[in-house]
Amino acid sequence: MLGLMTTDFNLDDSSVEPLSKEELLARVAFGDELAFGELYDQIAPRVLGLVKRLLIDHAQSEEVTQEIFLEIWQTATRYEATRGGASTWIMTMAHRRAVDRIRSSQAGRDRDSKIGIRDLAVAYDHVAETVEVRIEHERVEKAMSxxxxxxxxxxxxxxxxxxxHSEVAGMLKIPLGxxxxxxxxxxxxxxxELGVTS
Known part of the structure; x- marks a missing residue:
């Protein structure tokens, strides 16, 4: 898959309890391709569903989902189980990536309409973007609290x-309404809380 080491356990052994996403992510952090494949199988449909809900476009959603799993492979060592579950960590990453893609697309359209020239090379300030995303994330977290x-x-x-909505109702065992x-x-x-006007 990505050309790194694998461990000597068998994820397909039906006599063994399936590993949790947290356990799989810990193994991915050590370069375990089998664990990565199992993690992908377990959570990719949810990741794609979230991304597609935000981006609408299926091709873009698949592309962003691939980027998310590449990021998971590359940054699994940064996951800290004490700060939350693996699903939350992955879905937060997915949400951030999808929002970044929306902002990037919107920024491109705005730039094109202001300048009237497509593919104009414009210096991009990654530090400013990172700070802006972090501030926005903190605002949303504060509002959620x-x-x-x-x-x-x-x-x-x-x-x-x-x-x-139906899945949420089933998970929480409450009526859809x-x-x-x-x-x-x-x-x-x-x-x-966020001061958004409709």
């Missing part, structure tokens, strides 16, 4: 987890 626990749970599953109400109220509160 002001939601009720029930609202935060529903919003996190639907928008960061990439689950449908309750999920929709929590999401609506949570998003209204987030909008107010």
């Amino acid at each position: 002001r939601l009720t626990q029930l609202q935060r749970q529903a919003v996190s599953l639907a928008y960061y987890g990439g689950y449908t 309750t999920v929709k109400t929590r999401l609506r109220d949570g998003l209204i509160r987030l909008r107010d």
Whole structure:
């Protein structure tokens, strides 16, 4: 796959409990290709679902999903289980990548319409972009902390987890209407906290 070492265990052995995403990610950090393949099989559909929900375009969504898994392979050593679950870490990365792609596309369209020339070479300030993304992430985290626990749970599953409303209802064992109400109220509160005007 990526040409690095593999360990001597068999992920396909049906007599062994399947490894958690956290365990798989720990093995990926040591260059284990089999663990990476298993992790991909377990979470790729959710990652693609989240990315596609944000980007709409299927081809772009697949491309961004590939970038996300390359980033997982390259940065697995940075994952800290004490700071949250592997799924949350991966889905947060996926959300960030998709938002970055949206911003990049929008910035390109804005630049083209202002200048009127496509593919104009413009110096890009990575430091400023990184700081802007970090500040925006902190604003959203602060706003999320002001939601009720029930609202935060529903919003996190639907928008960061990439689950449908029906899936969220099933996971939380609550009616679909309750999920929709929590999401609506949570998003209204987030909008107010972030100062977004409709």
